[in-house]
Amino acid sequence: MGLNVLDHSYEEILDSQQRPSGAGPVNGKSSRVFFMSTFMKQIFDNSNMAAARAIRAAWNMSSLRGNKLISSTLGSRVRAASTIHASQILSDSIPTQSEVVKPGDIEPVDIHTTKNILEHPDFFEVHKLFTMKDLFDAKLHLGHHEGCWHPLMKRYLYGTREHHHIIDLNHTVEHLRLALNVLSHIAYRGGIILFVSTHPQFEELTQRTARECGEYFITRRWRGGTLTNSMMLTGMTRVADLIIFLHLPSLGRNMLAVKEAAQANVPIIGIVDSDCNPNLIMYPIPGNDDSPSAVELYCNLFKKAVLRAKEVRMERRSRRKEEKMEEDFQLYEEIEEEEKDESSL
Numbered sequence: 001m002g003l004n005v006l007d008h009s010y011e012e013i014l015d016s017q018q019r020p021s022g023a024g025p026v027n028g029k030s031s032r033v034f035f036m037s038t039f040m041k042q043i044f045d046n047s048n049m050a051a052a053r054a055i056r057a058a059w060n061m062s063s064l065r066g067n068k069l070i071s072s073t074l075g076s077r078v079r080a081a082s083t084i085h086a087s088q089i090l091s092d093s094i095p096t097q098s099e100v101v102k103p104g105d106i107e108p109v110d111i112h113t114t115k116n117i118l119e120h121p122d123f124f125e126v127h128k129l130f131t132m133k134d135l136f137d138a139k140l141h142l143g144h145h146e147g148c149w150h151p152l153m154k155r156y157l158y159g160t161r162e163h164h165h166i167i168d169l170n171h172t173v174e175h176l177r178l179a180l181n182v183l184s185h186i187a188y189r190g191g192i193i194l195f196v197s198t199h200p201q202f203e204e205l206t207q208r209t210a211r212e213c214g215e216y217f218i219t220r221r222w223r224g225g226t227l228t229n230s231m232m233l234t235g236m237t238r239v240a241d242l243i244i245f246l247h248l249p250s251l252g253r254n255m256l257a258v259k260e261a262a263q264a265n266v267p268i269i270g271i272v273d274s275d276c277n278p279n280l281i282m283y284p285i286p287g288n289d290d291s292p293s294a295v296e297l298y299c300n301l302f303k304k305a306v307l308r309a310k311e312v313r314m315e316r317r318s319r320r321k322e323e324k325m326e327e328d329f330q331l332y333e334e335i336e337e338e339e340k341d342e343s344s345l
Contacts, residue, residue: 111312112319118185124308126180129301132169135176138297140287141167143274150251153274156286165274172287179269179283180305183242186267187213187309191241194218195302196257199247202295206246209299213306216240222257227264245270245281246298247289252277271298 109123117123135141143149143157143165158168187193193215197206203219210217218226225232227239243261248270255277261268262280270281271289278284288294 111315117188122177122181124181124184124188124305124312126177126184126305129180129304130176130297132173134297135169135172135287138293139291140172140294140297141169142288142291143167148250149274150277152278153272153276153286156272156278157274167274167286167288172285175283175285176287176301179285180301182267182283183244183269183302184305184309186242187306188313190313192216192238193306194240194243195246196222196243197246198222201292202246205295205299209303213303214310215306222260224256225260226257227260227266239264240266242267242269244268244302246295248272248276248281250275252279255280271295 109120109125111123114120114123141158146160146163146165149157149165156168156171158166160166183193193213195206195210195215195217197203197217197219198221206219207217223233226234230236230239243257243266245258245268248258249255250273258268258270258280267282268280269283269285270276270278272278272281272284272286273289276289278286285298287298
């Protein structure tokens with residue numbers, strides 16, 4: 001069995017290992033390579049990600065990194081172990097078929113009589129906004145070339161076709177409905193929604209969608225500190241209640257806006273393609289973010305959800321005003337009747 005490298009020193013590990021007969025002592029660079037390999041293997045076997053991050057940091061600063069052969073060998077092992085471990089963690093969080101709310105299981109909604117709208121699984125009926133065929137026709141299932149993909153997107157991929165990844169639309173439908181539901185609730189409560197897309201091709205579409213919804217947008221370079229230092233930059237203390245990223249950078253590069261939103265604890269809805277990093281995205285939507293038809297579908301769905309939520313808010317508010325007026329009128333009539341009875345006496 002050997003010793004657990006997490007509980008013993010470097011020298012104890014080397015002394016406890018069984019070596020072939022006639023082999024010399026393990027020392028120098030070979031000993032360090034042997035120790036690092038054993039150490040990392042047991043770390044990932046024990047699912048200790050905190051220790052894994054620490055040893056990767058130590059590896060980056062160690063003298064072994066200068067050796068190209070040793071660096072490439074151990075580096076590939078670290079990346080493979082990290083990818084396998086991350087995929088195992090993500091697979092445990094995938095909801096089962098029984099946990100997914102189906103449109104047929106949702107009862108009709110009466111927006112006037114429902115008291116606590118948060119208890120309803122789909123109060124704004126976002127499941128009626130689209131079907132899976134709509135997503136397929138808009139080419140949401142088309143991913144990037146198989147040589148350009150992010151390992152953390154593996155759980156959302158169906159397979160490959162002509163050396164291109166195909167995104168599983170079953171996950172897209174589930175995550176898109178959840179994102180639209182969250183968006184509707186925030187818009188219903190009067191929250192500030194910010195549309196972000198720095199892609200020049202979709203700049204006009206993003207601005208038009210935000211203006212039609214009566215919300216805000218950013219289509220130019222994200223200025224550092226927009227969320228974390230908003231008082232100094234904009235003179236405002238209130239930040240957005242929800243940010244929608246219509247296009248995320250490839251392979252996790254230039255994620256300043258996403259990191260600031262995570263630091264400021266602002267919920268994020270993001271379209272994640274096969275080359276995107278879904279980490280730090282609170283409500284990821286796996287799908288194509290490059291085709292104009294796909295981005296137009298996203299914007300159309302987001303606009304419908306926001307406008308529907310604001311319409312429901314106005315209807316419920318007007319209904320409450322009418323009920324309040326009826327109660328006041330009935331109270332006024334009761335007071336008049338009491339005054340007449342007193343005068344008759």
